[in-house]
Amino acid sequence: DQIMADLKDSIAAPPRAIGHHKSVITIIYEYHRDPRPDEPGAQWIQGAQAQRACLLAAENAIVIANYMRLLGYDAKAHTQTSTDICLDSAAVASGLAVIEENAVVIPYLGQRFGLAAITTDMTVQHDRPLAPLAEQPRSELSGWSWKLGRHANKTAFNQDPYRNRDYRDSAMKLERIKRVDKPTTFMDEDRIPRVPKRTDMFARAQFGDMGKANQDAATGGYYARKAAPSYAQRRALGAFVLLQDGAPVSVPGAGDAATWHAAEGRDAGWFADAIKATSYFLGVDAVGLSRCPDWAWYSHDARGDEIDPPHDQSIGMVIDQGFETMEGASGDDWISVAQSMRAYLRFSMLGGVIARQIRNLGFEAKAHTVLDGDVLQPPLLLLGGLGEVSRIGEVILHPLLGPRLKSGIVTTTMPLAHDKPIDFGLQNFCESCQKCARECPSGAITAGPKLMFNGYEIWKSDSQKCTSYRITTKGGAMCGRCMKTCPWNLEGLFADAPFRWAATNIPASAPLLAKLDDMAGRGGLNDIKKWWWDLELAEDGAYRPTAHPVNRRGLSRDLKLRYEDQTMAVYPAPLAPHPYPYPYPMDREAGIKAYQALVTAAEYRRRIAAGDEQHVHLYGHAEIDPANAPVIPAIVSKVEQLSDKIAKYEFSALDGSPLPEWSAGAHIDVLIAPGMLRQYSMSGDPDDRSVYQVAVLREDEGRGGSLLMHRIFTEGRRIFISRPINHFGLQPTAGKTFLMGGGIGITPMIAFAHSLWQRQSDFVMHYSVSQKGDIAFLNDINSFPWKDNVIFHVSAEGTRADPAAIFMHAGPDDQVYTCGPDAYMDAILGAADAAGISDGHLHREYFSVPDAPEYENHAFALILAKSGQRIDVSAEETAADALVAAGYAVDVKCSDGLCGVCQCGVASGEIEHRDFVLSQAQRESTIILCQSRAAQKDGVIELEM
Structure with a gap:
């Protein structure tokens, strides 16, 4: 929502002057060979070289300009569709091109290139212009130095990966990989439960299911915003959501698209070739086509609406995160999240292009990205032959890219010829290798066997641990250390060919190869390739050198990891949350028990054969009654600006029905955005149930909720509100x-x-x-x-x-x-x-958190009356935090002691009440867990739970 509000402001803003920009950064994108007219699958990409180069160059330039602005400099991107400068002149001035016979020419590329540029007021060292081509060393331009790659990675022999290959076949020789009829891991398709999008761990963190610390780190995508290179990409990624879906174009005549195209000679095989050729031409690293079964779709979308699977075909796409940068990283330092965002952004852009092309031909299609997807990607990648299940867990490992990838899916109704799953020996290898589990900083990766989870056979990781570490780590931004240290994180197609051949063809070599990988120091740090600054978002909004020790860790070769020493938790379908955008606290104790109840695929099948299905995971909220939902789907039916800073909002039920009854003094929770659930007192007439009414003061220096609400809550917007809650009701009186x-x-x-x-x-x-x-x-x-x-x-x-x-x-x-x-x-x-x-x-x-006394926090303990369990609360955490960490569900919304949601009965103990909701009488037997503590150091509070 913040990104969309910024986008709206950017569109409305007038063009800016750039006269104060004294430097230009020019970006070149080369053309690969032109598609042959008779080339299979190349019909869509004929004559599209300039558009392809423009698209890729624009992506690069816009992200870099955004990055420079985040660092405090003024910068503007100039592309071949929108520029304030002469791009050819910029290329010459930047030392990339020369003028030859009145044409702009680039060494090695000639005139086959696209351009983009960034102008800026940042002080940068300028490159010198090139000498004319006639004065250049011939051996460097066309001689043996160029042919052998004496000074560069690219040579005359590898400059164009498609020189001797059709575009549909990819730059990687995927045809050499063994294909099989079924994935190498068991999937019980008849019993795979459909769960809601709300089960996504990042969504659970945003809604507070995993505690306040995780929610704070997830709200507004802070885990991505806190690193400037990442946020520069995330803003563009968010804007592309607008282009992911849409209505298909009507085809001529009265028939459907498939019939019309079949009459024109286009069948599933023709479309498959075209999809692959176009995807590889644009820059996708690997593509796999498969069916898209109903069970691959979430049961409900992010709004909580039930999904009736609209498409039955899947186009899986894989984007390489890049070996060079990962080689210089520890996997969980300040560049890690930017590597992820780079790959996510590239798919969002290219997947969106493919989806739009499909819709242009009359078929339905949607790109499912990291920010807005309605399908589970791992099983579709398996069906499309893009990898195998790895010990890392939900990460699908590709035979040539390893785990160093991000994926995306385009679903469609276009008929497609399918790829088969692949088998390159990974299951045997991962059974013999625990390196990713050993190196995982959160201990989230199992050292044990594959087990059945939601109908899949998988090395199931502890996603709660993984997500918590990724979004709260202080020494970096996010984490991909499992990818960094995996032996399959290989440099290139040829450099590691012997390893790849042995791992694939000699299963017994897996333990030796894993050990040799350790001995060679693979997965360790290579500081020569660390090119980025360790900058962190500061409280004043600027990016400054981080004050925290940076995660720069070597290999833990001496660590002996034992499966029996691990405590893992999982949240299969029976423990999945309701589908609605509203808190649903996680119960870690139940998650631990759920992991302990997982069985192997062999045992799973044995029990099924015996007629026992008690171990089968079923979604617990599948039959939920919307009348009992914790939120009400509504629309903003009226917005009225009452003063400079106060706006009045009226909310109506989405279906037009009367809203639930309420009484004066009540408030409602308003979901402004994920992670921004705010409480507002109701100001309307309780007898009028056609609308709920609230008035909101814009607090420019507040926590951001009211500011965002004023920006994005416009008439007609669909929102979610809670049922009315009243802690401030009218009391009967005989007086005034x-x-x-x-x-x-x-x-x-x-x-x-x-x-x-x-x-x-x-x-x-x-x-x-x-x-x-x-x-x-x-x-x-x-x-x-x-x-x-x-x-x-x-x-x-x-x-x-x-x-x-x-x-x-x-x-x-x-x-x-x-x-x-x-x-x-x-x-x-x-x-x-x-x-x-x-x-x-x-x-x-209270409307806002009042000024509180300067409290000193001491450690204390909680005793749970029903079980007698003791839970220690450190000076740095709240009672609510400690209970959540111990696996107990605690509803927390405001975290300030205002709303009263986290109140709990007290059996005994002296309490320092820090809330702003309980009366003196209520404080005799109740505590607000998000704020109040034991009155004395090492005190004990006995809770009625």
Whole structure:
């Protein structure tokens, strides 16, 4: 959502001047050979060289310009579709090209290239222009130095990988790999459960299922934003979501697309050749085509909507993350996340092109990317012959790229000839090698056997451990150390050919090869190839050298990893969350038991044959009743700007039905974006169930929720809200009710006034603001039948509220409700108390976290009354954190002690209450787990759980 808001602003922004840019960085993309007119599969790519080079160069230039801006410099990308400079002149000035016979010529490439450039105010060292070609050493341009690659990786012999190969066949000789009828790992297709997209571990982290620390690291994609090279790519990646899907173009006549194309001589084989040729031409590293079974689709999408699988064909694509950079990395340092984003971005762009081409031909097609995908990719990669299951777990390992890849899927209705699965001996190799498990910094990779999980035979990793480490590590950004250290992380097609041949053809050599890989130091650090800065996003929004020790680790050759010493947790279908975008805390104890209950494929089959299916994983929320869902699908039906910083929003049910009943004083949770669940008091009339109404103050220096809401919540937007929750309800009284609202704190008072008016109760509302322009609800209040019960107080006009005078004649049965700034509420309740109104009749609601005393945190312990278990809480964690880490589900939303969701009964113990929701009476038997602690160092609190 943040990316889309930025994109919208960028589109609306006028062109910027670049006169202050004193340097240009020029990027060249070479053409490979032109497709032959009669080449199988090449019909779509005839005459597309310039477009291909422009696309790839633009991707590169835009990311680099974005990166430079993130570092604080001004930079602008210039492409062949949109440029403010002469790109040819930039190429000559940058020392890449020369002018020969009035044409721009690049050595080795001639005039077969595409261009892009970045202009910037960054001070960079300039390259010198090239001398004319006639003055260049002939041996370097066309002689033996060039042919043998004396000074470069590219030579006359390998410059164009498609010189002697059809585009449909790829640059890698995949035809040499052994094909088999079924994948080399067992899949019980009849019993594979469909689970919702909400099971994705990064989604679970964003919604708080894995605790506050993980949620903070995941919100807004912080794990990617904290490294500048990564965020430069992620923004473009997010924007491409708009191009992933769409409606197909209508074909001529009344028939369907397949029939029309068949009449033109285009069948499944023809389309398969075209897909492969086009993908490889554009720059995809490996492509595999297969069926797309229903079980490969998630049961529900990210919104919680049920998915009826629309496509039955799959195009799997693999992008190499790059050996050179990974060789210089530790796998979990500051470049790791950028390597992932680079590959994800490339697929998002190229997969989107392929999907669009398919739709242009009348077929449905969608690109499923890391940011928006509706299918499980690993099984489709297996069916399409793009790799085998590896010990790493969900990572599919390719025979030529190893695990050093990222994948994407395009699903479609276009008929396709399928590839077969492959067998290159990996199952035997991984059974004999534990290097990835040994080197995993989170201990998430099993050292044990393959087991059955959700109908698949897999070396199941502990995804909770893996995700937690990847998004919270302080010494880097994300992690791919398993890929870095895997013996199959090979340099090139030829450099490691002997290893590849032996591992594939001599299964018994696997233990020796794994040991030799260790002895050779493969997977260790190569500092010569470390080219990046270790920069981290600072609190002021700038990228600065990290203050944390960087993850630069060598191999742990002496570590002896034993399967029986590992504690693993898994979350199969029975433990999967509901499909809705709302918290669903993980139960790690249940996850540990679930791992211990996993069985081998042989045992799984034996039990099935015996008629026992108790071990089969079934989705626990498959029959969930939408009426019992924790969220309500809604739309923003009205937005009204009440003042410079306050907007009023009205939400209607998506299906137009009446919303659930609510009472004055209630609030709703509003999902602004994943990781941004915010609580807002309801300001409407409780008798009107056609809409819910909230007013939101834009806090420019807040946590980002209100700021983003003001940017993206427009009329017609689909959103999710909770059912109303009330911790601030009206109390029955024989006396008068005082409604005291300061600024945005007037919001719940309006709902109170509606209810009191309906009851014909005696009440008065005092609305306090600094200046008249801050009276956000002025027009609304003047339209209400109870407007004469309202008194406005405007400090700038000398009518500031005098609490002592207001409560001068108050009686003991009167009730006081207040909401607003801390000082305002303290003054109101202090005056009411002085007037003799009892404490039980004084009610306040916080709109934001008030200023709290300077507490000192001490370690303490929790005792669970039902089991007697003791859980230690360190000084650095909350009670909620400790319980979640111990495997207990704790609902946490605000984490500030405001919303009351994480309250728990207390059997005994002295508590330092730090919340802002419980009454004094409630504090006698209740604790707010996200904030409150034992009153004394090493104290013990016994919880009723």
